Amino acid sequence: MTKKTYLLLALLVAALLFPILVPNQYYLQILILVFIWTIAVYGLNTITGLTGQLSLAHAGFFAIGAYSLGLLTINAGIPFWAAFVLAIVITTIISFFIGIVALRTKSHFFAIYTMSVGFLIYLIIYKSELTGGVRGLIGIPNPAPIGPLTFESIQSYYYLMLFFLLLTIFFMYRLFHSLLGKTFIAIRNSEELAETLGISVMKNKLLAFVISAGLASLSGALYASYVRFLGPQMADIHVAFEILLYLLVGGIGTLAGPLIGTFIVVVLTQMLQFLEEFRMLVFGPIVVLLILFYPRGIVGGYLMWRAKRAKKQKVAEASSTKGENGNAVNH
Amino acid sequence: MDLFFQQILNGLTIGSVYSLVALGLTLVFGILHVPNFAHGALYMVGAYIALTVMTALGVHYWIGLIIAVIVIALLSVLMERLVFSRLDSKDPLPIMIASIGILFFLESFAQYMWGSQYQRMVTPYGDTIQIFGLTVTMQRLLVIIAAVALMYALHLFLTKTMTGAAIIAMSQSKNGAFLVGINATRVSMLTFAIAGGLAAAAATLAAPINLVFPSMGNLVIMKAFVIIIIGGMGSIPGAIIGGYILGMAESLGATYISGDYKDLIAFVLLVLILTMKPNGLFAKGVK
Numbered sequence: 001m002t003k004k005t006y007l008l009l010a011l012l013v014a015a016l017l018f019p020i021l022v023p024n025q026y027y028l029q030i031l032i033l034v035f036i037w038t039i040a041v042y043g044l045n046t047i048t049g050l051t052g053q054l055s056l057a058h059a060g061f062f063a064i065g066a067y068s069l070g071l072l073t074i075n076a077g078i079p080f081w082a083a084f085v086l087a088i089v090i091t092t093i094i095s096f097f098i099g100i101v102a103l104r105t106k107s108h109f110f111a112i113y114t115m116s117v118g119f120l121i122y123l124i125i126y127k128s129e130l131t132g133g134v135r136g137l138i139g140i141p142n143p144a145p146i147g148p149l150t151f152e153s154i155q156s157y158y159y160l161m162l163f164f165l166l167l168t169i170f171f172m173y174r175l176f177h178s179l180l181g182k183t184f185i186a187i188r189n190s191e192e193l194a195e196t197l198g199i200s201v202m203k204n205k206l207l208a209f210v211i212s213a214g215l216a217s218l219s220g221a222l223y224a225s226y227v228r229f230l231g232p233q234m235a236d237i238h239v240a241f242e243i244l245l246y247l248l249v250g251g252i253g254t255l256a257g258p259l260i261g262t263f264i265v266v267v268l269t270q271m272l273q274f275l276e277e278f279r280m281l282v283f284g285p286i287v288v289l290l291i292l293f294y295p296r297g298i299v300g301g302y303l304m305w306r307a308k309r310a311k312k313q314k315v316a317e318a319s320s321t322k323g324e325n326g327n328a329v330n331h
Numbered sequence: 332m333d334l335f336f337q338q339i340l341n342g343l344t345i346g347s348v349y350s351l352v353a354l355g356l357t358l359v360f361g362i363l364h365v366p367n368f369a370h371g372a373l374y375m376v377g378a379y380i381a382l383t384v385m386t387a388l389g390v391h392y393w394i395g396l397i398i399a400v401i402v403i404a405l406l407s408v409l410m411e412r413l414v415f416s417r418l419d420s421k422d423p424l425p426i427m428i429a430s431i432g433i434l435f436f437l438e439s440f441a442q443y444m445w446g447s448q449y450q451r452m453v454t455p456y457g458d459t460i461q462i463f464g465l466t467v468t469m470q471r472l473l474v475i476i477a478a479v480a481l482m483y484a485l486h487l488f489l490t491k492t493m494t495g496a497a498i499i500a501m502s503q504s505k506n507g508a509f510l511v512g513i514n515a516t517r518v519s520m521l522t523f524a525i526a527g528g529l530a531a532a533a534a535t536l537a538a539p540i541n542l543v544f545p546s547m548g549n550l551v552i553m554k555a556f557v558i559i560i561i562g563g564m565g566s567i568p569g570a571i572i573g574g575y576i577l578g579m580a581e582s583l584g585a586t587y588i589s590g591d592y593k594d595l596i597a598f599v600l601l602v603l604i605l606t607m608k609p610n611g612l613f614a615k616g617v618k
Binding site for chain 1: 366
């Protein structure tokens with residue numbers, strides 16, 4: 001436990017010192033993207049990893065968060081941070097109503113339903129006059145200064161995104177170790193059993209769905225304030241798939257999985273830049289192979305391996321003590 | 332009134348294509364419980380194969396269609412052997428994710444092989460003819476006739492042959508089929524082959540009307556899912572009727588409501604149906 005705490009502290013210090021030690025704009029940009037996406041992946045992890053419902057509407061919520069921030073600041077002229085909070089509130093309200101209906105459907109139906117909802121969101125953004133349609137939305141303002149903190153340099157963006165990521169991780173840590181998190185997992189394992197135990201399945205699934213959409217919209221709002229240009233492509237089903245890929249590589253249903261998976265895939269994508277739009281030639285088969293041979297991802301696989309080793313050690317210990325006892329009897 | 336009948340005819344054409352795609356999807360779903368998101372990618376690759384053999388080898392349209400059907404049937408079986416047969420059909424999440432993985436691989440592959448620009452498929456049936464005062468291209472009539480012929484052939488196969496009976500038996504009760512000695516591996520390979528072949532045929536029939544491009548399967552597959560939910564997952568007549576209903580609704584909706592939002596119709600329909608009946612209309616034993 002202490003070893004783990006030290007490791008985490010070292011990681012945190014490294015993340016905090018990174019912009020000072022490595023003043024490379026390109027690396028900072030990649031890390032900022034990793035931080036932003038990781039938050040969305042944590043969102044998907046809540047509904048798909050913990051509760052076991054494959055949601056394909058996630059890119060839609062990401063886009064609603066981003067567009068809400070954009071429209072509220074540009075068209076309505078609302079101050080940045082107020083719009084930021086409002087964007088998340090708006091998305092969670094929308095997701096609440098979608099969730100009420102969507103969650104009455106199960107497994108395949110839920111996936112297809114959310115896929116359709118995601119596509120509807122995409123089509124509305126694409127066709128609507130309000131969102132700028134294909135042309136997109138330009139001119140989203142910088143995050144407004146908070147007291148003495150201003151957000152103009154890339155370093156300040158880095159720390160802002162890191163702050164929200166840490167907040168998300170802390171929230172997820174508490175969720176994982178709370179009764180609520182365990183309830184979600186119980187629903188994933190068996191809805192019928194959970195119901196028999198007196199868990200309100202619908203209420204908990206809805207809560208997971210809303211939390212999931214809320215995190216996606218947080219990620220979307222951060223994305224909007226960083227990239228400052230929005231196009232309908234961000235609501236495309238490909239984006240939902242990308243988020244799912246990050247989650248699968250890291251380890252679905254694990255706490256560290258989203259961070260590790262996003263980091264690895266985003267960095268890998270940067271290294272495979274020459275592939276550009278053909279990335280899926282590599283990542284498509286990776287997903288299939290992962291599902292076939294390594295369904296728990298990197299973190300899940302590691303946890304399994306550790307659990308197995310611990311079990312083996314226990315058995316070995318038990319048999320050796322038995323051996324001693326046996327000898328004692330023989331004496 | 333002419334416009335109305337013209338749109339009915341258009342609806343029949345689109346509906347025929349939708350029905351063929353939904354038929355394959357519902358066979359695979361009803362019998363093997365695989366919600367195959369990659370089915371639309373098979374449709375798309377099918378169109379490209381036909382186009383490639385037609386332009387590169389200069390073969391006739393019908394030969395191109397037959398080659399596409401065979402190639403895609405084999406590709407579909409390969410998918411079943413390599414991926415779906417290895418996954419537990421009781422756990423939907425891995426199957427859905429794996430099929431999405433295949434979908435994006437095939438789409439990327441098509442972009443890599445054939446480029447992302449729109450391509451036109453030329454057929455010998457480009458002429459227009461007059462029937463009952465309506466002007467239609469031969470190709471549109473051909474789509475309708477060929478689709479009906481294919482559906483009838485499938486119906487004969489399923490009802491008149493032993494192999495077809497085995498497929499029906501598997502869809503009704505997996506355990507019962509095992510008890511009477513039906514070879515499950517053979518049936519599932521065959522089912523995937525038929526589904527892939529139907530998708531390729533639908534794509535090659537529709538390609539001269541709709542152009543060929545890498546993401547051409549995406550909307551079709553989403554609509555096919557809508558159709559099999561409307562028609563009851565796993566129901567063959569449901570898929571056919573559902574396909575025609577959606578084709579008509581889109582064609583008439585585009586004319587009388589809004590052309591911009593015609594793709595919205597299917598999804599609004601789905602959202603409405605699942606809102607009222609979470610297990611789909613006509614839900615049967617299939618979970």
